[in-house]
Amino acid sequence: MxxxxxxxxxxxxxxxxxxxxxxxxxxxxxxxxxxxxxxxxxxxxxxxxxxxxxxxxxxxxxxxxxxxxxxxxxxxxxxxxxxxxxxxxxxxxxxxxVLERYQRRTPRLTSQIGAVVRELAGRAGTRLLSALGVLLSRHTALRVLLRLALPERPVPRVLGVDDFALRKRRS
Ligand SMILES: [Zn+2]
Known part of the structure; x- marks a missing residue:
């Protein structure tokens, strides 16, 4: 045992x-x-x-x-x-x-998803993640991508509003 x-x-x-x-x-x-x-x-x-x-x-x-x-x-x-x-x-x-506020994934999973979507945006990223056993919508992949530090590519304001609303939701 x-x-x-x-x-x-x-x-x-x-x-x-x-x-x-x-x-x-x-x-x-x-x-x-x-x-x-x-x-x-x-x-x-x-x-x-x-x-x-x-x-x-x-x-x-x-x-x-x-x-x-x-x-x-x-x-x-x-x-x-x-x-x-x-x-x-x-x-x-x-x-x-391990448990971050309002997050539904562990930081190490978020970091792995981040590594994939940083290289492969959109459907390619979600297809690869699915093959690796990570289910993720394109929308979520985009949110993970937006949360990554990308100083040279500012986040478009319209997407920022959506992101803010989703993160603010408490479950
Ligand atoms: Zn106190």
Missing amino acids: QKINDLVELVFSGLSPLVIEDVVDQGELIEVRARTPNGPAACPGCGTQAMKVHGYQWRTVADVPIDARRVVVGVRVRRLVCPIRSCVQTFREQLPG
């Missing part, structure tokens, strides 16, 4: 800030069930370490494909209560590097 745990840690090393509880074979995709560690987390409002759990929420993010299959990570995230009375009441913990 220890060997299986070692293997899970090896394969999902990019998710090491999380506690992986289960890996489920769902056929065309691999589902990873994880949670955040139990330790304290800093309040974004005042920096105080908070421990008291107010409740739990589930977040789902896509990770880099494994075995040519999509990987979806379901993470149980805590909503914590800041102990300082004058501060924010509750906040959802963040895990930089």
Whole structure:
């Protein structure tokens, strides 16, 4: 059994800030069930370490494909209560590097998509990503591309508005 745990840690090393509880074979995709560690987390409002759990929420993010299959990570995230009375009441913990705010993909998957769409824009990029096990609409590919730092090619204003609206949406 220890060997299986070692293997899970090896394969999902990019998710090491999380506690992986289960890996489920769902056929065309691999589902990873994880949670955040139990330790304290800093309040974004005042920096105080908070421990008291107010409740739990589930977040789902896509990770880099494994075995040519999509990987979806379901993470149980805590909503914590800041102990300082004058501060924010509750906040959802963040895990930089694994779970970024408003993002539905892990940073390492976003970075891989970025590398492809930077070279192959439009349908060519999404076709290649699909062959690699990453499902992505052309629209999303464009958004990833726009989020990359491209100082010499300013983002057209009309696309910027669309991008802003989509990123602002909270799910
Ligand atoms: Zn606080």
